[in-house]
Structure formats: structure tokens, C-alpha cells
């Protein structure tokens with residue numbers, strides 16, 4: 275078992291990583307005495323595969339719990355689902371002594387966290403992330419929320435969980451495309467923060483792709499440690515936390531221009547390569563380092579080129595309306611070498627055109 279602490283004063287919490295941890299959640303919760311009753315929230319797919327194991331673990335320790343589900347997928351990440359879940363919580367008589375459990379990927383974590391943040395003005399929740407993306411990124415750091423028809427993640431709140439329980443063995447049932455989504459974020463951490471971690475990824479590529487237990491556990495712990503350090507330094511994304519958006523500014527434009535037919539991880543991979551082109555053109559990054567990053571992205575099976583059929587002017591219009599752009603000016607996280615980045619909005623249209631092509 276490995277424990278990473280997210281240091282946020284009295285709102286600090288542990289991230290516990292262990293193969294097989296799902297079967298020990300009952301013991302963990304009994305020891306931590308977080309609530310008198312737990313409400314598990316899961317999408318229908320994850321509930322079918324994993325609720326029974328969680329149920330056995332909780333029942334084995336005499337812990338009281340209920341289950342609430344919603345249809346799997348980003349389409350469920352909206353205010354209607356929050357309203358439905360909140361009504362169900364009220365009908366179950368859930369109060370501030372109870373605690374929500376998010377069992378699932380980033381969609382479940384974001385929905386559950388947001389419901390926890392606003393139900394009765396705030397009740398506790400814990401995360402049991404089941405996708406690689408959720409295990410290395412979305413379950414840590416307290417960003418919660420839902421989408422609007424006008425855009426993704428437009429309504430939400432910073433609200434930290436009480437604990438994050440990560441069982442890497444659940445990744446065995448994850449579809450390969452979902453694994454790739456998470457791997458793009460994994461590579462991101464190496465480039466923005468930790469050269470040694472980048473080298474580890476380069477050396478252990480095959481073990482990671484085959485979900486070798488020790489390698490994947492190490493990857494998750496290293497990613498969570500980086501994210502915990504960044505969040506502890508800048509919880510509300512006023513400065514340092516923005517580095518987590520490497521590859522995302524351009525990636526979001528790719529995702530949106532494809533009408534979300536290009537999955538998030540693939541778009542971020544393309545966005546990282548495009549950001550590197552800008553960094554090289556601005557003489558911030560050497561061509562050699564840019565090639566190494568591109569090779570590792572391709573080595574993990576992620577795309578490195580933006581499809582030629584995507585409308586470039588549409589992508590540029592999405593860049594300007596990106597919710598993190600200020601006065602229509604997007605910011606870019608650009609590597610200066612592997613392990614370090616700088617943030618700038620000083621990027622000309624010509625450089626953006628060149629990066630997109």
C-alpha cells in the first residue's frame with residue numbers, strides 16, 4: 275500500500291493506492307469513521323462490473339449503504355442528473371452525517387463531487403476512481419462539476435474529497451481507448467514536472483501498456499504525487515495549477531472542432547505535440563527534446579498529428595472562446611525542456627496556424 279497526502283491544511287486527505295483495495299474499502303471506511311451511512315454513486319456500466327465487490331466489502335464490516343446509478347457517459351454529466359441524484363438523496367433521508375462514494379471514472383467523480391458540494395450545502399464524499407484518467411487526474415484536486423449545452427464543465431465548484439481509494443487492478447476491464455485517454459495525462463506529468471518520471475515512462479512502456487501491476491502502481495503513485503504537490507501549492511488554479519493544462523488548450527480546440535468524435539486523450543496528445551511546435555518555434559524548447567516527447571506519445575499508441583480534414587478556422591475560433599482564455603486570448607503551456615514548462619499568451623496567429631498544420 276502506498277499513501278500520498280494532499281496537503282490542504284484541515285482539508286488535507288490521503289490518496290491510498292493498492293492492488294485489490296476495492297475489497298478492503300469496508301475496512302478502510304470503518305477505520306476512518308467518516309460517516310454513519312454511505313451512498314455509492316456509479317454509472318450503470320461500472321455498477322454492473324464492480325458494485326458487488328464493493329457491496330461485499332462494506333456489508334462484511336456491517337457498514338450501511340445505498341446505491342444510486344445513472345447512465346454511463348459524458349451525456350449524463352449535466353444539471354438534470356444532479357437534480358435527479360439530489361432528489362434521491364433527499365428521499366433516502368441523507369443528511370450531513372452521511373457520505374457519498376464516487377465509484378467510477380471522471381464523469382462519476384465530477385458528478386458525485388458536485389452533488390456532495392451542494393446537497394445540504396455540503397456533505398462528505400470519497401473517490402474510488404476506476405479509469406486510468408480518474409486514477410491519475412480527475413479524482414485528485416477537488417474540481418467538481420457538470421457540463422452545460424453551452425460548454426463542458428461550465429458549472430461546478432472546488433470541493434475536496436475526504437479520501438481517494440485507488441485499486442489499479444480494476445483497469446483490467448477498461449476498454450483500450452479509455453486506457454489511452456489516461457496515458458496522455460500520464461505523459462503530460464512527465465513533461466510538465468518530472469524528467470525522471472518521463473524516463474521511467476520511456477523505459478517501462480511495454481510493462482505499462484500491459485498493466486504490469488508494479489509498473490502501473492508506480493505510475494499512478496508518481497502522477498498522484500505530482501498532482502498533489504501542484505494542488506497543494508495552488509488549489510484554485512490561480513497560477514501553478516495552470517501547468518496541468520499542457521496540451522489541453524490546443525487539444526480542446528481539436529476535440530470541439532471534431533464535435534467530440536476525437537476522444538479527449540487523443541486530442542490532448544495532438545495538443546501536446548502542437549504546443550511543442552510552438553515552443554520550438556519560439557526557441558524555448560530544443561528540437562531534440564520535442565522529438566523525444568513526440569516519440570513517447572507515439573510509442574504509447576497515441577496520435578501525434580491533427581487529422582487534415584479538421585477545419586483549422588473552426589479550431590481557431592474554439593481557441594478564442596476557450597473558457598480559460600482571457601479577453602479572447604488563450605494561454606499556452608509550453609515546455610522549455612522535459613520536466614519544465616512556461617505559461618504564455620504571447621503566441622502569434624502564424625505560430626498557431628503552423629502548430630495546427
Ligand code: NAD
Nearest residue numbers: 319320346347379380381382404405407412417444447448
Ligand atoms: P468516464 O467516467 O465516462 O469513463 C469512461 C468509460 O469507462 C465509461 O463508459 C465508464 O462506464 C467506463 N468505465 C469506467 N471504469 C471502468 C472499468 N474499470 N472497467 C470498464 N469500464 C469502465 O470517463 P473518464 O475518461 O474517466 O473521465 C472523463 C471526465 O473526467 C470528463 O467529464 C472530464 O471533464 C473529467 N475530468 C475531470 C477532471 C477533474 O480534475 N475533475 C480532470 C480531468 C477530466
Ligand code: GLY
Nearest residue numbers: 411415417515518
Ligand atoms: N485536470 C486539471 C486540473 O485538475 O486542474
